[in-house]
Amino acid sequence: MRTVGIIVEYNPFHNGHHYHLQESLKITNSDAVxxxxxxxxxxxxEPALLNKWTRAEMALRGGCDVVIELPVAYSAQAAEWFAYGAAALLEATGVVDALCFGSEAGDIAPLRRVARLLAHEPDAFAALMADELRTGVSYPAAYSGAVRRFMADAGDPEAAAFPFEQPNNTLGLHYLLALERLGSAIEPFSLRREKAGYAQTSITDAQIASATAIRKLVAESASPVSAAPFVPASTLELLMRDHALGRGRNGWEQYAPQLFHKLVTESANALGRYQEINEGLEHRIKRMLPELESARFEPLLERLKTKRYTRTKLQRALLAILLGHDKDMLSAERLRTGVRYLRVLGYSPRGRELLKRMRTSAALPIVNSAAGVAEHDPYLMLDVQATSAYALGWPNATPRDLFRDYYEKPVTIE
Structure with missing residues (x-):
């Protein structure tokens, strides 16, 4: 059974995702996902619109066969570690033959040439990166600029002209870098992203819209039914179900009270120990707090933004504070060692057969719940804590919701 791996957020699963999934099977000549x-x-x-078990069910009903959780230690990281953690999990399954990702360009050849040259972080690239950062631009802008200059110096004008600054192209490069660094035999493929950009908020097609636009539509409508033209029927059904339970519109403002509690009760030095808090950001936060007119997330974010501190970087930094993610625990040295388990969130009948194979082929233990495991694995414990923090954003959360990782079995479909 030839198997393709995909790396997703499904926030929520929509028609564009369904297209990507079906085309991934086709171009990689695979039987399972x-x-x-x-x-x-x-x-x-950002917090996901819907909880991970609902999104796993969306994935299975949309055509996936096994859904494995990317731990929060990697899922809320910049592109390099997000990609590395996800690729390492696919490699560890022992059953994945190909990886297919979407990109704005759809052309994988220049990305592969760059990945081969940059996989082991040559000194010349590090010097270019430092030079770009000195100009005061954001890290993503500095990275794409340094890549262009490095490839021009390497005599590859096609790669030097490649639009690395586009978000899916950036992620694609980091997937390829991760495969190179892992020494993986997984074969990479890329599909061109069509009709809706990654963070495009406007809707310009009758059936395809970005997840960002769909979330905006759901947030501004009385009912998720407004998303119907852009999502499969199974996704709409699950959106409606969670909406009826008061759990279908999770966003940052629901977590503002928890976040502000930490911001006002911890010192600048204490804030400085969290992941992504650097270059004096902790002092900037403390200075801004008394100037705010309300204890809401968006006004805080708007006041903190600068050319260097982009919205995405600030959201990751504030999330690290919310979740208590310590720099030492999530250091590059620790992240490089990879995840120590494969957490299964759901599977289909075909996925059940894949899991049987994985029990002998996988390089890591397969975990179906946190019970009896999380206390011995600090990264799995971070996932348990993330579930508790996430559930606290619901108006009617129960203790069982807070510790659902210990109780919930993988989602299955027939």
């Missing part, structure tokens, strides 16, 4: 999916908090430093 293993999806590595972010849990409750995402790469841009």
């Amino acid at each position: 293993v999806a590595v999916m972010s849990g409750h908090f995402l790469q841009r430093g």
Whole structure:
């Protein structure tokens, strides 16, 4: 059974995702799909619209066969570590033959040439990166600028002209870098992203819209039914179900009270120990707090933003504070060692067969719940804590909701 791996957030699963999934099977000549999916908090430093079990069910009903959770230690990181954690999980399954990701360009050849040259971080690239950062631009802008200059110096004008600054192209490069660094035999493929950009808020097609636009539509409408033209029927059904339970519109403002409690009760030095808090950001935060007119997330974010501190970087930094993610625990040295388990969130009948194979082929233990495991694995404990923090954003959370990782079995479909 040839198997393709995909790396997803499904926030929520929509028609564009369904297209990507079906085309991934086709161009890789695969029979099954293993999806590595972010849990409750995402790469841009945001809470997911819906909880991870609902999104796993969306994935399975949309055509995935096994859904594996990308731990929050990686899911809320910048592109390098998000990609590395996800690729390492696909590699560890022992059953994934190909990786297919979407990109704005759809052209994988220049990305592969760059990945081969940059995989082991040559000194010349590090010097270019430092030079770009000295100009005061954001880290993503500095990275794309340094890549262009490095590839121009390497005599590859096609790669030097490649639009690395586009978000899916950036992630694609980091997936390839991760495969190179892992020495993986997984074969990479890329599909061109069509009709809706990654963070496009406007809707310009009758059936395809970005997840960002769909979330905006859901937030501004009385009912998720407004998303119907842009999502499969199964996604709409699950959106309606969670909406009826008061759990279908999770966003940052629901977590503002928890966040502000930490911001006002911890010193600048204490804030400085959290992941992504650097270059004096902790002092900037403390200075801004008395100037705010309300204890809401958006006004805080707007006041903190600068050319260097982009919205995404700030969201990840504030999320690290909310979740208590310590710099030492999530250091590059620790992240490089990779995840120590494969947490299964759901599977299909075909996925059940894949899991049987994985029990002999996987390089890591397969975990179906946190019970009896989390206390011995600090990264799995971070996922348990993330679930508790996420559930506290619901108006009617129960103790069982807070500790659902210990009780919930993987989602299955027939």
